Amino acid sequence: MSCNIKETITVSSKGRSSGGSCIIGGGGGARISSFGIGSGRGFSGRSGNCYGNGLGFGLGGGVVVGGLGGDCLLSSCDEKVTMQNLNDRLASYLDKVKCLEKENAELECRIREWYATQGLSCEPRDYSCYYKEIEDLQNQIVCATIDNNKIILDIDNSRMAADDFRVKYETELALRQSVEADINGLRQVLDQLTLCRSDLEAQLESLNHEEEMCCLRKQSTGDVSVEVNACPGPDLRQILEDLRCQYETLIARNRKEVEDWYECKVSDTLVLQTRLTHIAPGPGAFQKPDTETISSSSFPVKNNLESSLAETECQYNTLLGDLQNQITCVEQQLAEIRAEIECQNQEYKTLLDVKCRLEQEIQTYRCLLEGGQEGGQGNKA
Numbered sequence: 001m002s003c004n005i006k007e008t009i010t011v012s013s014k015g016r017s018s019g020g021s022c023i024i025g026g027g028g029g030a031r032i033s034s035f036g037i038g039s040g041r042g043f044s045g046r047s048g049n050c051y052g053n054g055l056g057f058g059l060g061g062g063v064v065v066g067g068l069g070g071d072c073l074l075s076s077c078d079e080k081v082t083m084q085n086l087n088d089r090l091a092s093y094l095d096k097v098k099c100l101e102k103e104n105a106e107l108e109c110r111i112r113e114w115y116a117t118q119g120l121s122c123e124p125r126d127y128s129c130y131y132k133e134i135e136d137l138q139n140q141i142v143c144a145t146i147d148n149n150k151i152i153l154d155i156d157n158s159r160m161a162a163d164d165f166r167v168k169y170e171t172e173l174a175l176r177q178s179v180e181a182d183i184n185g186l187r188q189v190l191d192q193l194t195l196c197r198s199d200l201e202a203q204l205e206s207l208n209h210e211e212e213m214c215c216l217r218k219q220s221t222g223d224v225s226v227e228v229n230a231c232p233g234p235d236l237r238q239i240l241e242d243l244r245c246q247y248e249t250l251i252a253r254n255r256k257e258v259e260d261w262y263e264c265k266v267s268d269t270l271v272l273q274t275r276l277t278h279i280a281p282g283p284g285a286f287q288k289p290d291t292e293t294i295s296s297s298s299f300p301v302k303n304n305l306e307s308s309l310a311e312t313e314c315q316y317n318t319l320l321g322d323l324q325n326q327i328t329c330v331e332q333q334l335a336e337i338r339a340e341i342e343c344q345n346q347e348y349k350t351l352l353d354v355k356c357r358l359e360q361e362i363q364t365y366r367c368l369l370e371g372g373q374e375g376g377q378g379n380k381a
Contacts, residue, residue, distance in 0.1 A: 194316050195262075202255055209247045265312075268305050 190316075197319075198258060202251060206248075206251055209244065209251075213244055265308075272305055
């Protein structure tokens with residue numbers, strides 16, 4: 001038993017329709033034409049051949065019901081229930097389609113109204129009145145951009161200048177620290193030189209005294225002893241020996257006084273340093289000074305030591321100034337002597353040149369004279 005069912009559903013250009021068909025076929029191919037609702041806009045589907053028992057639903061409200069196999073028809077009860085169910089579903093579907101069409105129509109009307117009120121019109125708008133304002137805003141933007149770039153460039157330049165000044169400050173600080181270290185070292189060297197100078201002065205005095213004694217001894221040994229019947233005069237040798245002893249004792253005493261003074265100053269400075277370390281607080285916390293070591297007379301002693309130190313520094317500075325003046329005078333004398341030597345050397349060179357020329361001229365005159373004498377002797381012969 002076979003059932004050939006064909007249905008064609010067409011869709012128009014406007015795209016929406018409602019309609020349907022229901023076909024029930026039996027063994028002999030019974031056909032029930034259906035109904036359609038639409039406004040000239042419909043769609044249709046196409047169902048293929050259907051064989052055997054089955055129930056099919058087409059698109060767009062079309063319904064195809066296959067027939068029963070065999071020559072027997074469906075029972076009337078089942079047909080009615082099925083048809084009723086299908087018709088109900090189709091009616092609800094058509095109602096929904098109508099509602100959707102109505103809503104679409106309302107939306108189309110609203111869209112047309114909105115385009116009519118706010119949409120683009122056929123005539124183009126005139127924006128020429130905004131061109132000047134747009135150009136001014138563009139110029140302002142360009143000027144602001146240029147100013148911003150200038151400010152950024154100034155910031156970079158100032159940052160670079162600050163970096164340069166920081167580097168210069170660091171280099172100057174390092175130079176200052178190195179100069180201070182050199183000054184401290186030179187102060188120590190100055191102290192050593194002053195001590196050496198005092199020692200050398202003492203040695204110079206002793207050497208001068210020894211030289212004087214040697215000269216006097218030589219003079220005394222080279223003298224001729226003359227006996228005169230007179231009262232005995234003073235013994236010069238004894239006097240010189242006494243003077244030498246006095247000078248030696250004086251030198252020893254001065255050296256001893258200098259050594260004692262130096263040791264006293266060193267001890268005073270050590271005592272002052274110890275007191276200052278007791279007085280000054282430590283790096284972590286304040287240290288209370290020892291009441292036994294610090295007396296009420298520590299500050300006057302400190303002042304006295306500072307004043308004596310200042311006086312000695314002034315004395316040494318004056319001595320150094322005198323020595324420096326002497327050195328400058330000697331240097332000036334040496335410069336003058338060098339200048340005189342150079343002048344004498346130039347004069348010597350010029351005189352030597354003149355001498356050589358004169359010797360050459362004398363030699364030529366001598367040769368000429370000898371040649372003339374030889375010529376005269378030949379004539380006589």
